[in-house]
Amino acid sequence: MTLHNGREFLSIPGPTTVPDEVLSAMHRPATDIYSGELVAITESVLQDLKTVFKTTGNTYIYISNGHGGWEAALTNVLSRGDKILVCESGRFALGWGDVGKFLGVDAEILPGDWRSAVDPNELEARLRADKDGDIKAVLCVQIDTASGVVNDIPAIRNAIDAVGHEALLMVDAIASLACMPFDMDTWGVDVAVAGSQKGLMTPPGLAFVAVNQKAKARHANAGLRSPYWDWTKREGEEHYMKFSGTPPVQMLFGIRKALDMLFDEGLEHVFERHRLLAGATWAAVSEWRQGGAFDFNITEAAQRSVTVTTIRMINDEEPALLLKFCKEQLGTVLGIGIGEIGSSAFRIAHMGHVNAPMMMGTLGAIEIGLCATGIAHGTYGVPGGVRAAAAFLGDELSLLK
Numbered sequence: 001m002t003l004h005n006g007r008e009f010l011s012i013p014g015p016t017t018v019p020d021e022v023l024s025a026m027h028r029p030a031t032d033i034y035s036g037e038l039v040a041i042t043e044s045v046l047q048d049l050k051t052v053f054k055t056t057g058n059t060y061i062y063i064s065n066g067h068g069g070w071e072a073a074l075t076n077v078l079s080r081g082d083k084i085l086v087c088e089s090g091r092f093a094l095g096w097g098d099v100g101k102f103l104g105v106d107a108e109i110l111p112g113d114w115r116s117a118v119d120p121n122e123l124e125a126r127l128r129a130d131k132d133g134d135i136k137a138v139l140c141v142q143i144d145t146a147s148g149v150v151n152d153i154p155a156i157r158n159a160i161d162a163v164g165h166e167a168l169l170m171v172d173a174i175a176s177l178a179c180m181p182f183d184m185d186t187w188g189v190d191v192a193v194a195g196s197q198k199g200l201m202t203p204p205g206l207a208f209v210a211v212n213q214k215a216k217a218r219h220a221n222a223g224l225r226s227p228y229w230d231w232t233k234r235e236g237e238e239h240y241m242k243f244s245g246t247p248p249v250q251m252l253f254g255i256r257k258a259l260d261m262l263f264d265e266g267l268e269h270v271f272e273r274h275r276l277l278a279g280a281t282w283a284a285v286s287e288w289r290q291g292g293a294f295d296f297n298i299t300e301a302a303q304r305s306v307t308v309t310t311i312r313m314i315n316d317e318e319p320a321l322l323l324k325f326c327k328e329q330l331g332t333v334l335g336i337g338i339g340e341i342g343s344s345a346f347r348i349a350h351m352g353h354v355n356a357p358m359m360m361g362t363l364g365a366i367e368i369g370l371c372a373t374g375i376a377h378g379t380y381g382v383p384g385g386v387r388a389a390a391a392f393l394g395d396e397l398s399l400l401k
Contacts, residue, residue: 004331011362012335013145013175013308015197015204016352018254022202025257026250033247039239041256042247048259049208052177052200052267053192055184057212060234063248066174069193069207070096071103072229073170077191077215079223080104082136085167087123088112089151090144091339092172097139103224108135114147114341117303124159127167136218137168137191142176146339148310148347149298150176157188168215174198178262179274179307179351190215196251199270199307201258201353205251271306276396277350277359278306283392284363284385285309285348291376293317297345307351312341319346325369332365356393363389 010017031038042061049059062068074096078084083106086097091114097107110126112118118140127135138160143150157169168190173182177192178199184192189212196206211219211231219231227233228244240246262270282296282304289295294317297310313319319337323346326332337345348366350359367385370377378384 009332013349019353026254053184053210062207064207066195075224077218084137087118087140090147120155120159127163127165141172143305145175150305202254274306280389283388287385287388288377290379293376309348316344330365
């Protein structure tokens with residue numbers, strides 16, 4: 001007996017559910033890549049990405065995943081032997097630093113942990129000690145989908161400015177862009193990286209990089225520049241130069257539709273939707289954790305991301321049975337733990353094309369799974385997570401206020 005049949009709920013932090021409208025926009029034959037509609041779409045996407053990043057700088061599209069975006073960012077502003085400072089708060093800034101190491105960059109880690117955000121004071125102290133200005137760039141993520149943390153990007157910028165350091169601020173916004181505010185110019189971000197498969201609601205395959213004039217000035221003398229990633233080559237007049245070759249035709253139609261949907265909803269409304277669905281998830285987990293079997297990975301509520309909640313099992317118990325039950329019996333796919341918390345954690349995504357019924361369905365499936373697998377949850381063993389989530393949303397959306 002299974003309740004799996006029906007539409008599967010994909011509740012992993014990327015790739016996220018792709019809207020039917022985006023899939024339909026992509027479902028079309030090949031088209032002329034040298035003139036006409038596709039050229040106009042490329043120009044409009046590059047322009048509208050500036051709106052999403054909130055920048056007047058340049059934007060670039062790469063046929064790649066986020067790791068390709070990392071490499072594009074690094075190779076365009078750095079030279080072999082340059083030092084970068086990587087701010088640890090989970091897995092993904094460290095992964096970005098590893099790409100730098102492979103390219104011949106000296107990647108120093110600013111130690112952190114997987115249960116809290118980057119400490120701007122520690123960053124400031126490290127930069128203050130860099131008397132000779134050896135550090136050329138500071139790398140961090142806005143949201144780390146492994147740990148579930150959100151970093152305070154303005155505070156990190158302020159730490160750099162407090163020292164008067166000239167390091168570039170490079171931010172991975174892959175798990176945050178189009179889900180929460182990102183204000184590149186106001187915050188002083190020099191290079192930002194994003195991908196198509198999360199808040200931008202399009203299948204994996206596109207990476208986006210936004211850069212300001214300070215980064216462009218560094219680009220002029222970067223020794224790691226290569227033909228495919230190079231910003232200068234991608235600014236050529238011919239359409240194919242925007243992609244260093246054949247453009248990703250169907251993906252461009254998809255991202256165009258996704259951007260239209262985001263703008264139709266309104267970015268501020270998109271951000272509020274994510275805040276509410278994250279709040280509902282936290283309300284449920286706050287109730288379930290009373291059973292003593294698990295807890296939030298991120299200890300401070302203000303540092304929990306609005307796109308993914310990471311749950312850490314207590315005493316390193318494994319949630320594998322819960323994940324297996326939810327997938328096979330209920331048709332709900334939860335995120336596995338990754339990195340150093342690996343098998344002792346699981347993740348609940350609430351990003352991208354998701355609404356209240358989808359989120360409540362996911363939380364309901366988890367509560368059923370907790371009951372079925374015997375994992376202690378709730379107060380005095382009484383399940384109440386779904387009720388708490390519903391109460392949170394009902395209160396936030398109350399027509400009686």
